[in-house]
Amino acid sequence: MDKIILTTRQLKAFYLLDIHGRQKVVKAVNEVELEILENEIYGIAGESGCGKSTLLKTLAAVVEPPLRQLEGKVIYHINGEEVDVSTLGDEEMRRLRWEFVSYVPQGSMNVLNPVVKLKDTYHDFISSHVKGKSQEETFRMAKAYIAELGLPAEIMGAYPHQLSGGMRQRVTIALATLLRPKIIIADEPTTALDVIVQRGVMQLLKDIQQKLQNTIILVTHDMGVHANVADRIGIMYAGKIVEEAPTEKIFSQPLHPYTQFLINSLPKFGDKTPRQSVPGSPPSLADLPTGCPFHPRCPQVLDICKEQMPAYIAAAADHKVACWLVEEENGQAA
Amino acid sequence: MDKLLEVKNLTKVFSLGSISSRIRITATDDVSFYIKPAEIFTLAGESGCGKTTTAKMILGFEEPTAGAIIHKGKLRTKKEKVWFTEGIQAIFQDPFGTFNPLRTVDRYFFETIQNFKLAGNKKTAVELIDRKLKAVGLSYEEFAGKYPNEFSGGQLQRISIARSLLTDPTLLIADEPVSMVDASLRMSIVNLFKKLKEEFGMSVLYITHDLATAYYVSDRIAIMFRGNIVEMGTVEQVLMQPRHPYTQMLRDSIPEADPRRRWRGRVNLNETEREEYLKQGCRYAGRCPLVMDVCRQEVPADIQVDNVLVKCHNYSEGVIA
Ligand SMILES: Nc1ncnc2c1ncn2[C@@H]1O[C@H](COP(=O)(O)OP(=O)(O)OP(=O)(O)O)[C@@H](O)[C@H]1O
Ligand SMILES: Nc1ncnc2c1ncn2[C@@H]1O[C@H](COP(=O)(O)OP(=O)(O)OP(=O)(O)O)[C@@H](O)[C@H]1O
Ligand code: SF4
Ligand SMILES: [Mg+2]
Numbered sequence: 001m002d003k004i005i006l007t008t009r010q011l012k013a014f015y016l017l018d019i020h021g022r023q024k025v026v027k028a029v030n031e032v033e034l035e036i037l038e039n040e041i042y043g044i045a046g047e048s049g050c051g052k053s054t055l056l057k058t059l060a061a062v063v064e065p066p067l068r069q070l071e072g073k074v075i076y077h078i079n080g081e082e083v084d085v086s087t088l089g090d091e092e093m094r095r096l097r098w099e100f101v102s103y104v105p106q107g108s109m110n111v112l113n114p115v116v117k118l119k120d121t122y123h124d125f126i127s128s129h130v131k132g133k134s135q136e137e138t139f140r141m142a143k144a145y146i147a148e149l150g151l152p153a154e155i156m157g158a159y160p161h162q163l164s165g166g167m168r169q170r171v172t173i174a175l176a177t178l179l180r181p182k183i184i185i186a187d188e189p190t191t192a193l194d195v196i197v198q199r200g201v202m203q204l205l206k207d208i209q210q211k212l213q214n215t216i217i218l219v220t221h222d223m224g225v226h227a228n229v230a231d232r233i234g235i236m237y238a239g240k241i242v243e244e245a246p247t248e249k250i251f252s253q254p255l256h257p258y259t260q261f262l263i264n265s266l267p268k269f270g271d272k273t274p275r276q277s278v279p280g281s282p283p284s285l286a287d288l289p290t291g292c293p294f295h296p297r298c299p300q301v302l303d304i305c306k307e308q309m310p311a312y313i314a315a316a317a318d319h320k321v322a323c324w325l326v327e328e329e330n331g332q333a334a
Numbered sequence: 335m336d337k338l339l340e341v342k343n344l345t346k347v348f349s350l351g352s353i354s355s356r357i358r359i360t361a362t363d364d365v366s367f368y369i370k371p372a373e374i375f376t377l378a379g380e381s382g383c384g385k386t387t388t389a390k391m392i393l394g395f396e397e398p399t400a401g402a403i404i405h406k407g408k409l410r411t412k413k414e415k416v417w418f419t420e421g422i423q424a425i426f427q428d429p430f431g432t433f434n435p436l437r438t439v440d441r442y443f444f445e446t447i448q449n450f451k452l453a454g455n456k457k458t459a460v461e462l463i464d465r466k467l468k469a470v471g472l473s474y475e476e477f478a479g480k481y482p483n484e485f486s487g488g489q490l491q492r493i494s495i496a497r498s499l500l501t502d503p504t505l506l507i508a509d510e511p512v513s514m515v516d517a518s519l520r521m522s523i524v525n526l527f528k529k530l531k532e533e534f535g536m537s538v539l540y541i542t543h544d545l546a547t548a549y550y551v552s553d554r555i556a557i558m559f560r561g562n563i564v565e566m567g568t569v570e571q572v573l574m575q576p577r578h579p580y581t582q583m584l585r586d587s588i589p590e591a592d593p594r595r596r597w598r599g600r601v602n603l604n605e606t607e608r609e610e611y612l613k614q615g616c617r618y619a620g621r622c623p624l625v626m627d628v629c630r631q632e633v634p635a636d637i638q639v640d641n642v643l644v645k646c647h648n649y650s651e652g653v654i655a
């Protein structure tokens with residue numbers, strides 16, 4: 001039995017906005033149920049603006065106004081103990097950050113301090129996060145880690161602008177995983193990198209995961225990257241995970257109509273036949289449709305879809321879906 | 335054959351550093367290509383190979399160090415900001431850089447409409463905006479009165495595309511327009527390029543890392559490496575039977591959306607960018623599996639092989655490929 005490392009239960013995180021005295025609620029993470037396993041790569045895919053980055057923020061416990069976690073729980077499984085993240089104080093969370101969970105936000109390779117050499121950035125990082133060991137000792141460890149990951153030693157003496165985007169991204173990932181976290185949360189780590197560098201960055205992430213035997217939660221738009229590295233994939237639509245299955249199943253037998261569109265729209269080499277993208281436009285998360293949020297765009301919509309949200313059921317032991325068209329395995333209740 | 339835009343021997347050298355230790359970077363080196371009316375032409379290649387610099391020179395944002403730009407048969411003489419006025423429109427890599435965070439995005443649309451007198455009154459202006467937004471999968475209601483930070487990166491990119499369509503350009507220069515957009519919207523955007531090409535005869539210079547959409551949507555493609563075009567031809571030829579060793583490696587590195595065909599082997603990325611720029615001979619020699627002695631000494635010529643341009647000594651006369 002695979003061990004669970006992170007669970008969410010009925011997780012709700014909304015942006016609460018006040019626009020000229022008018023309240024607006026952006027339901028970016030809406031009743032999300034996840035069970036992420038030790039030592040797996042869990043991919044999350046979905047349209048722009050569906051809430052992927054927001055979900056990662058709540059998983060990493062970096063929830064800042066206007067974002068608020070309104071309901072539900074994020075649970076870390078630390079050495080067999082279940083820890084509800086919202087009950088942790090700042091100090092406790094600081095200790096878990098980087099050692100238990102590392103978060104590499106969207107665009108983070110551009111936030112390395114531009115006027116500081118990388119070795120000084122590493123020094124600062126180590127002195128603020130590592131207690132009880134001598135600076136020199138940990139810095140030696142850092143250098144050994146960089147070498148272990150196959151990054152050139154010279155980069156330590158470089159300023160960020162002297163490195164290419166791909167190298168900056170790899171340095172950022174190395175920095176974020178220096179303390180050997182159990183979970184790495186990476187938001188679009190290869191967006192805007194070219195394919196070869198992207199491959200290098202994914203190779204590094206996979207190497208780290210193999211070495212540390214840890215978990216990666218990966219958000220990317222690129223279904224090709226998911227196909228290449230993810231063990232399981234969660235498909236997000238309008239703030240919800242609407243389908244989850246092992247990677248092969250998501251690609252070969254998607255069950256949710258949205259996932260079917262997503263997979264069928266992918267271009268293939270050697271095949272120029274017109275591909276259709278999902279019809280219509282994504283719903284506003286501040287004004288969601290009733291029932292299934294996909295119903296206004298769904299070609300197979302039923303009457304019930306317009307009124308009631310379908311339950312998130314197990315179509316097979318390893319395949320969950322929220323769609324009225326899909327029957328529960330054996331017709332049993334969850 | 336008509337050429338809407340042609341660039342000839344376009345070279346751009348940047349000088350960096352102090353006077354005592356000056357580094358010269360040749361961002362583009364002798365780049366030549368043309369775009370026909372109603373054609374989608376892709377410029378692809380790794381980060382820093384000179385794609386954006388090429389686009390900036392075409393738009394008049396950077397002055398070429400050498401070479402010529404000919405648009406609609408007219409030679410561009412000096413640095414001038416030509417987009418808007420000549421029917422060239424551009425969309426850029428970073429949608430957050432396009433819009434001022436303190437202004438609502440609809441103001442940019444109304445401004446463009448006013449500058450170009452595209453609508454007589456507010457109502458027709460709103461209709462025009464709504465039509466362009468619908469083309470990219472958005473609508474006026476969900477956009478009016480909002481600031482850039484209220485949109486996700488993908489939403490904002492679609493908004494900047496919609497804005498560039500207001501003036502019905504004949505050439506759209508799209509620098510990484512889909513890098514922040516999800517897979518299915520990617521298709522809606524490249525399908526939109528196709529539609530604009532087929533219905534309105536618009537041409538697109540599509541700059542991208544995404545070779546799968548490039549294959550799907552474009553007619554011809556140029557692969558750049560470190561400032562040079564190393565291979566150019568139809569997408570069918572270049573992407574389905576790549577000839578240049580770099581194109582072959584690029585093609586192998588594309589993550590295919592098929593879990594049964596995962597990456598095999600590893601890539602080696604350790605050479606730094608600058609070294610390759612300073613190198614003599616073929617700039618790919620340091621990584622090329624087919625490297626020969628001559629590659630390290632001499633810059634390969636542009637060779638035509640079955641109507642495909644290939645810049646590689648393996649295709650020179652007297653060398654058995
Ligand atoms: N700080 C914020 N204030 C208000 N709304 C926000 C904020 N950040 C994001 N949103 C909204 O929340 C929704 C989800 O945004 P999020 O960034 O999580 O999407 P995403 O799936 O990561 O998109 P992308 O793929 O484009 O990065 C979007 O509708 C966005 O407009
Ligand atoms: N203003 C500048 N000053 C100095 N060097 C520059 C300048 N602009 C670009 N360069 C350099 O010229 C080279 C080509 O850059 P360019 O931005 O054209 O690449 P690109 O192909 O668009 O890359 P990417 O895919 O990362 O966008 C790079 O080495 C870059 O560092
Ligand atoms: S629940 Fe109904 S509307 Fe939603 S995806 Fe399934 S069939 Fe379509
Ligand atoms: Mg995001």
Ligand SMILES: [Mg+2]
Nearest residue numbers: 385386387427
């Ligand atoms: Mg660029």
